Amino acid sequence: MFALFVLSTILSANADADTTAAPLHEIDEVVVVTSANDSRRRSLKGQTASIDEHLSELSRVNLVRRGSYAWEPVVNNMTTERVSTTIDGMKIFYACTDKMDPVTSYVESGNLQSISLNSGLNGNPQSTGNIGGSLDLKLRKVGFDSETFVANASAGYEANGHLQVYGADAAISTHRFYTNFGLFYRHADNYRAGDGHVVDFSQFQKVNTFANVGLRTGERDIIEATAIFDRATDVGYPALNMDVAKAEGIITSLSHRHEFADGFIRRWETKAYYNHITHIMDDTKRPDVAIHMDMPGESWTAGLYSLISANGARHEAQLNYDIYYNRVFADMTMYPGGAAPMYMVTWPDVGTLCTGLAASDDIAIGHNQHIHLSAKVAQQWQRLNDEEGYHALKVFFPHMTDAYVQTIGRIAASYAWQPTHWNVTLGAGWGSRAPTVTEAYGYYLNNTFDQYDYIGNPHLSNESAVELNASARWTEGSRLTIGVEGNTFLFSDYIIGQFEDRLSAMTVGAEGVKVYGNLSHATIANASFNAQWQATDGLAWRGKLGYSLGRDDEGDPLPLISPVAYALAATYSRSGFMANAELKGNARQVDFGPKYGETETLAYAVVNLSAQYALAIKKTSLVVRVGVENLLDKAYTTYADWREIPQKGRNVYANVAVTF
């Protein structure tokens, strides 16, 4: 079946968004995290910005905040379930049943070169289940034949919450060998909201260290290895009932790459990887805990992918095979004062073996026109390895078994027309995803968003969606760019929690129980307008306006859909100096989802200012940045702030980065 699929799919490839000046497809976006010679979009805080702050530079990304650490990326108004996140093509799965640890929380800015986003169903080759989009975190590797020795050091301080960031890394590069390695540390106390009150349990501490090594075994054969160790401790989650004592990730990979001298096939890379995540929650520091609970979770993933990239006169093609095995386990022990402890398995040691074949082609069809095709088919086998967890769930689903097989896939096509001054794209796709472990097998997982206990449903159907997208951009030289774009996702069997009146909640204070179910249909649509104007040599203006909509099968609003959002920024730059002023805000959330426990969020607007000065003396370069966020000390909360936890009040920051 796979062979047939390959034959029937036109081969081709995605431009490596990292190396081309602008993404070939309008539906892709990149944010640069660390790269000296790259003028593309990046956080104004530079390297000391968190991954979350870098992610927020992507216009299709919103972030759900449960505290000041480990925000959950939302792409095209879809949360983790509908988004694929990979690290250099490696699959990695979070270990928290409460989504405290999105995959992006196990890396540091210093680990990354850039973050690339493929919007919607046109996923990167390794992604599966990416209806909303796929994020690939590209690791920072110094590579061969770069500068022989480079060292960087950076330090940052933010007054609100006394956030301290320190980082140091070094790189050695020759023609046959390279290595780069580094160490990063972050520490924050509780932050202060705009009305002056301190947000308790918003502290965190994180250490990250990494090393990459590359070795040329032949002129065209390269072996590369990566190791990342990341540990966050004492992380507060003001929006949840618990904090995190420890969240630890170990990420490793070993790859071989052959680069072909000539011919259609340019590159063949095979990577094997292993990662392990340990997540330990902690409620011992909270006052008034009715029943103390221990809730650990673990996730192990081992996988392999093999990617062939080809490049011809008219084609840029990729063919990728991938396989991974993931195991997740979570349990909970409750200690009701005086009585015997109660034990529950919340993720029943679910093993998932998934294997897939993906192909894509970008075809130049002449007259400034391109067609991009991509497709993937994957097969997934799942087994519930924990007897106790399996039998507990079987009480509610007597016909369930302990093993499941699912086939999922996606196919997308887009057309781009790029005559002088214009870039017009049209695209369509179809894709499906299997239910997540929480959606299929979760057991009494309390969701503080709507205060319901959630039970998984092993009988769920796969969710699928048809995506339609279009964009148009007009550019007048380098002076003016105006763009509009929109996409819509028409879902079938949309998975969401549904009321189950026959069951009663287990968590103290919970409203009731919801069981995951399929809605026959649902819709999510996004539209945005953006403009850039280079007013004078030094002064540039940027503006954007976004509108989104989500509807369930009864026409009621889906939860966590962005209200009207806008941003206006002016940047002044001259030789080594740059200053930036920004106004950012959301309109009142008119279309919130009361049915799903969502409450209305009011409008807000904040002003941010920043300035940076870069200085080079011989081989040493120095960048100093200062800024203030929320200048007017506005007290506000956004629609994506879990349980309406307040945002930071005025925050003055300064950081310095030295390279020598």
Ligand SMILES: [Cu+2]
């Ligand atoms: Cu957790």
